[in-house]
Amino acid sequence: MEILFATTNKGKATELRAAFKNAGITATIKTNADLDRPPVVEEYGTTFEQNAKLKAHELADYSQMLTIADDSGLMVDALDGAPGVHSARYAGIEHNDHKNNAKLLAELGGVPLKQRTAKFNTTIVASKPGHFDQDLVVSGQCAGLILPAPQGEDGFGYDPLFFVPEKQKTFAEMTTAEKNSLSHRGRAISQLLQKLPAWLEQFE
Ligand SMILES: O=c1nc[nH]c2c1ncn2[C@H]1C[C@H](O)[C@@H](COP(=O)(O)OP(=O)(O)OP(=O)(O)O)O1
Numbered sequence: 001m002e003i004l005f006a007t008t009n010k011g012k013a014t015e016l017r018a019a020f021k022n023a024g025i026t027a028t029i030k031t032n033a034d035l036d037r038p039p040v041v042e043e044y045g046t047t048f049e050q051n052a053k054l055k056a057h058e059l060a061d062y063s064q065m066l067t068i069a070d071d072s073g074l075m076v077d078a079l080d081g082a083p084g085v086h087s088a089r090y091a092g093i094e095h096n097d098h099k100n101n102a103k104l105l106a107e108l109g110g111v112p113l114k115q116r117t118a119k120f121n122t123t124i125v126a127s128k129p130g131h132f133d134q135d136l137v138v139s140g141q142c143a144g145l146i147l148p149a150p151q152g153e154d155g156f157g158y159d160p161l162f163f164v165p166e167k168q169k170t171f172a173e174m175t176t177a178e179k180n181s182l183s184h185r186g187r188a189i190s191q192l193l194q195k196l197p198a199w200l201e202q203f204e
């Protein structure tokens with residue numbers, strides 16, 4: 001089986017491929033980087049589900065492949081749920097992981113650790129070209145704390161700031177397998193893998 005993962009984020013692709021492999025699924029996962037001139041999707045939705053559908057539908061139309069997309073974000077309680085759906089462009093137009101992390105630390109300046117609670121969400125949509133009314137939608141969440149300084153070198157995005165109390169580690173201090181075992185994305189992927197076989201049967 002060949003699946004397009006409609007993403008420009010290499011970290012997401014690494015995690016999804018590892019999770020599929022760990023579950024014994026021998027699918028070939030392509031991403032936007034494997035396509036010739038893939039469209040750039042404007043993520044103007046107000047929910048994770050809307051943005052995941054925008055990405056899945058545009059790339060499914062373009063590639064005519066079975067396509068999945070992931071829209072994720074970090075909700076920080078002390079910031080009333082920000083950056084949320086705006087997590088990728090938190091630092092503005094010329095955003096990158098480093099600038100986004102710096103902005104998050106600045107916004108939380110002085111807030112004590114106990115009040116730095118946060119939650120990650122991933123929503124994954126699976127879409128079949130021509131059948132967007134039958135999208136499969138799954139989600140996963142993970143609770144943690146935003147540290148006052150980065151810790152760890154692995155992962156991507158906000159990983160060095162996201163501390164998981166049960167493990168006493170940030171996501172950036174975990175292997176891909178360990179992060180997948182408890183992360184928002186790992187949980188969403190396990191939901192996806194549970195539901196995918198029955199969902200695919202509808203189209204046979
Ligand atoms: O596990 C994660 N650990 C740390 N940070 C994370 C994670 N998952 C998403 N993030 C960050 C990356 C991006 O700043 C934003 C999601 O934005 P989001 O639009 O879903 O992803 P993206 O623009 O990086 O890639 P794409 O839309 O092409 O799939 O939250």
Ligand SMILES: [Mg+2]
Nearest residue numbers: 008043071088
């Ligand atoms: Mg994005």
